[in-house]
Amino acid sequence: MITIKEIARQLNMSTTTVSNVIHGKTGEVSKETIDRVREYLDEVGYVPNLNAQNLAANQSHIIGVVIKTKEERYMNILSEPFVSGMLGVIEQEIRKAGYYMMLYISEDIADILNKVAAWNTDGLLLFWMLDDDALRVYKHYRKPVVCVDTYISREVIDQFENSFVNIGLEDEQGTYEAIKYLTDLGHKKIAFLSDNREGVDLRRFRGYRQALEEAGIEYSDKDFFELRSGKDEIDASFDRLAGKAKKYDAVFCCSDVYASLFIGACEKVGLKVPEDVSVMGFDDTFPSILSRPTLTTVHQDIEKKGKLAIETLLKMIQGVPPKSDQIILKPYVIERDSTSSRHKGVTG
Amino acid sequence: MITIKEIARQLNMSTTTVSNVIHGKTGEVSKETIDRVREYLDEVGYVPNLNAQNLAANQSHIIGVVIKTKEERYMNILSEPFVSGMLGVIEQEIRKAGYYMMLYISEDIADILNKVAAWNTDGLLLFWMLDDDALRVYKHYRKPVVCVDTYISREVIDQFENSFVNIGLEDEQGTYEAIKYLTDLGHKKIAFLSDNREGVDLRRFRGYRQALEEAGIEYSDKDFFELRSGKDEIDASFDRLAGKAKKYDAVFCCSDVYASLFIGACEKVGLKVPEDVSVMGFDDTFPSILSRPTLTTVHQDIEKKGKLAIETLLKMIQGVPPKSDQIILKPYVIERDSTSSRHKGVTG
DNA sequence: TTGAAAGCGCTAACAA
DNA sequence: TTGTTAGCGCTTTCAA
Numbered sequence: 001m002i003t004i005k006e007i008a009r010q011l012n013m014s015t016t017t018v019s020n021v022i023h024g025k026t027g028e029v030s031k032e033t034i035d036r037v038r039e040y041l042d043e044v045g046y047v048p049n050l051n052a053q054n055l056a057a058n059q060s061h062i063i064g065v066v067i068k069t070k071e072e073r074y075m076n077i078l079s080e081p082f083v084s085g086m087l088g089v090i091e092q093e094i095r096k097a098g099y100y101m102m103l104y105i106s107e108d109i110a111d112i113l114n115k116v117a118a119w120n121t122d123g124l125l126l127f128w129m130l131d132d133d134a135l136r137v138y139k140h141y142r143k144p145v146v147c148v149d150t151y152i153s154r155e156v157i158d159q160f161e162n163s164f165v166n167i168g169l170e171d172e173q174g175t176y177e178a179i180k181y182l183t184d185l186g187h188k189k190i191a192f193l194s195d196n197r198e199g200v201d202l203r204r205f206r207g208y209r210q211a212l213e214e215a216g217i218e219y220s221d222k223d224f225f226e227l228r229s230g231k232d233e234i235d236a237s238f239d240r241l242a243g244k245a246k247k248y249d250a251v252f253c254c255s256d257v258y259a260s261l262f263i264g265a266c267e268k269v270g271l272k273v274p275e276d277v278s279v280m281g282f283d284d285t286f287p288s289i290l291s292r293p294t295l296t297t298v299h300q301d302i303e304k305k306g307k308l309a310i311e312t313l314l315k316m317i318q319g320v321p322p323k324s325d326q327i328i329l330k331p332y333v334i335e336r337d338s339t340s341s342r343h344k345g346v347t348g
Numbered sequence: 349m350i351t352i353k354e355i356a357r358q359l360n361m362s363t364t365t366v367s368n369v370i371h372g373k374t375g376e377v378s379k380e381t382i383d384r385v386r387e388y389l390d391e392v393g394y395v396p397n398l399n400a401q402n403l404a405a406n407q408s409h410i411i412g413v414v415i416k417t418k419e420e421r422y423m424n425i426l427s428e429p430f431v432s433g434m435l436g437v438i439e440q441e442i443r444k445a446g447y448y449m450m451l452y453i454s455e456d457i458a459d460i461l462n463k464v465a466a467w468n469t470d471g472l473l474l475f476w477m478l479d480d481d482a483l484r485v486y487k488h489y490r491k492p493v494v495c496v497d498t499y500i501s502r503e504v505i506d507q508f509e510n511s512f513v514n515i516g517l518e519d520e521q522g523t524y525e526a527i528k529y530l531t532d533l534g535h536k537k538i539a540f541l542s543d544n545r546e547g548v549d550l551r552r553f554r555g556y557r558q559a560l561e562e563a564g565i566e567y568s569d570k571d572f573f574e575l576r577s578g579k580d581e582i583d584a585s586f587d588r589l590a591g592k593a594k595k596y597d598a599v600f601c602c603s604d605v606y607a608s609l610f611i612g613a614c615e616k617v618g619l620k621v622p623e624d625v626s627v628m629g630f631d632d633t634f635p636s637i638l639s640r641p642t643l644t645t646v647h648q649d650i651e652k653k654g655k656l657a658i659e660t661l662l663k664m665i666q667g668v669p670p671k672s673d674q675i676i677l678k679p680y681v682i683e684r685d686s687t688s689s690r691h692k693g694v695t696g
Numbered sequence: 697t698t699g700a701a702a703g704c705g706c707t708a709a710c711a712a
Numbered sequence: 713t714t715g716t717t718a719g720c721g722c723t724t725t726c727a728a
Binding site (some may be wrong): 361362363364365369376377378381400402403404405406 | 718720
């Protein structure tokens with residue numbers, strides 16, 4: 001790899017001049033010199049050493065994308081349609097902006113922090129942080145941080161000194177509408193299926209509770225279909241829940257994949273979807289159209305979410321302070337074939 | 349961020365000593381010094397600047413993962429279940445080995461080459477290169493390169509000076525077995541669905557042709573269901589192909605996603621799967637169990653493929669020459685519900 | 697308009 | 713066993 005120094009030597013000029021034309025700081029360089037340098041650059045196929053550049057300029061052009069995984073899951077996190085969809089658009093946007101993406105996946109915030117610091121990452125995109133995770137990151141990091149789908153308390157946000165931005169979704173409202181959609185169909189016994197009770201899923205649960213309440217339906221904790229999503233247990237877990245589903249009119253699932261797998265489990269126990277039980281998903285990722293029946297689900301605009309996240313982060317990196325600390329997208333129900341109006345009650 | 353220099357100053361010793369204990373080169377340092385340094389390192393939470401480290405040591409600990417995309421596709425490449433599954437295990441393995449992954453997605457090899465060189469990437473994982481793509485990369489790069497699912501001619505391989513390794517699959521044999529499975533069920537008119545005629549899919553096509561030949565079935569180019577996979581055209585393309593499917597007993601698809609979408613298109617034109625037409629997929633990714641009917645497909649071990657690729661690359665980076673230039677995994681047919689024995693011919 | 701030189705943080709050859 | 717020092721390739725201040 002040829003270096004600037006060498007080029008300068010060949011051209012009989014200083015490294016400063018070469019560096020200047022490389023960076024288009026041509027105000028201070030004669031037209032003639034510019035051409036001479038440009039031509040030679042082309043000829044030798046100069047490629048800058050980014051490590052050196054980063055070291056000298058103290059900026060890396062790396063955007064760190066941080067995903068905190070839970071322990072063992074049935075599926076590699078990157079295989080989740082929502083995650084891979086998100087990552088796809090994020091990667092694209094980062095690349096378009098001339099930055100590089102580095103992926104940090106870990107269960108351990110401290111570990112992530114280390115790596116992010118070691119690379120001198122210019123900015124961070126944080127997915128699904130809980131509690132004070134994001135704050136811990138920010139405190140040690142003090143560079144632009146954008147969170148995605150993160151719920152933290154006002155108190156914690158205040159400690160961010162105005163440099164917290166979350167790109168989120170109206171999870172509660174979206175789920176409320178989903179459940180309302182089901183009650184409007186005449187369903188009464190409605191279960192809520194998720195593998196956790198935190199963050200995003202907690203808000204969805206609240207939306208679910210509120211819709212039930214407004215419909216005058218009582219909730220019991222048995223209606224929370226808690227999935228054990230470990231690799232070894234997920235099948236058994238679905239089977240168990242499908243067994244319980246006989247007593248329900250509808251089951252709302254916190255992701256399309258879960259909805260799809262749940263439908264499979266229902267089939268196994270002889271329950272027909274939607275005739276015997278309606279099933280809803282969330283996200284409107286491609287499992288919702290591959291599944292049969294196709295999934296009635298809550299659509300969210302993944303592309304927009306990803307683009308907004310990177311756009312916001314990039315602006316912050318360029319020193320533009322964020323206008324608001326929350327950018328919240330609106331989801332909406334998409335009707336497909338996994339739901340229908342209530343039959344059981346009518347005939348039973 | 350505290351530096352080694354500063355630490356050395358505080359501790360009243362040289363940077364070499366500090367650097368040595370950081371890197372565990374403790375043979376040359378007294379026990380006492382080691383402890384003193386370690387303790388202080390902990391205390392101040394020292395994090396090395398990787399840019400500096402890379403620059404000085406001339407190695408980046410970055411593994412470049414290169415994916416050459418085709419033009420516009422209906423789906424972001426990272427959303428493809430096969431790709432995201434692969435990336436998931438690769439990321440994991442890279443991380444476990446203490447390396448970093450940098451993703452380079454582009455249509456343009458030259459562009460990729462630039463970035464890879466700029467970062468001084470330690471090794472490269474190349475996906476689905478065609479023709480002399482991989483060779484071009486190697487020629488400009490001359491560091492360890494492992495290809496995945498790459499078919500190139502012997503001539504080209506020879507130019508690699510023994511440093512070419514491909515992690516592949518018996519695509520031809522796998523497809524041969526898939527088609528044989530279909531002919532054994534009594535199917536005669538069998539179509540082959542793909543969006544291209546190169547690389548992997550070309551070999552699969554050859555397996556298909558051979559199986560047909562052995563079964564004494566004639567092939568006509570109309571039996572190649574060529575999918576236009578652009579965003580705007582894919583639906584229309586599937587509809588058109590589903591229309592053609594009426595005259596067929598079975599359709600072999602080059603991916604599970606395609607199989608799944610094709611089944612959807614068949615339903616639209618009133619064709620039942622598998623009663624009217626059998627459909628097969630490839631890869632055995634999760635659409636094959638989410639779809640209804642579940643997909644009969646050709647299973648390949650993605651996890652093993654990914655692990656082998658990284659393992660091989662890491663060894664090469666450590667200077668161990670590869671034993672063989674081809675590591676080829678064996679796929680096998682998995683029976684599910686999207687295929688059945690031939691009815692149409694029996695009754696018609 | 698151009699150049700010299702210091703320094704980014706780290707490694708490693710060499711000296712002590 | 714420890715320290716000095718010369719780079720790695722680039723940016724940038726300051727001087728010419």
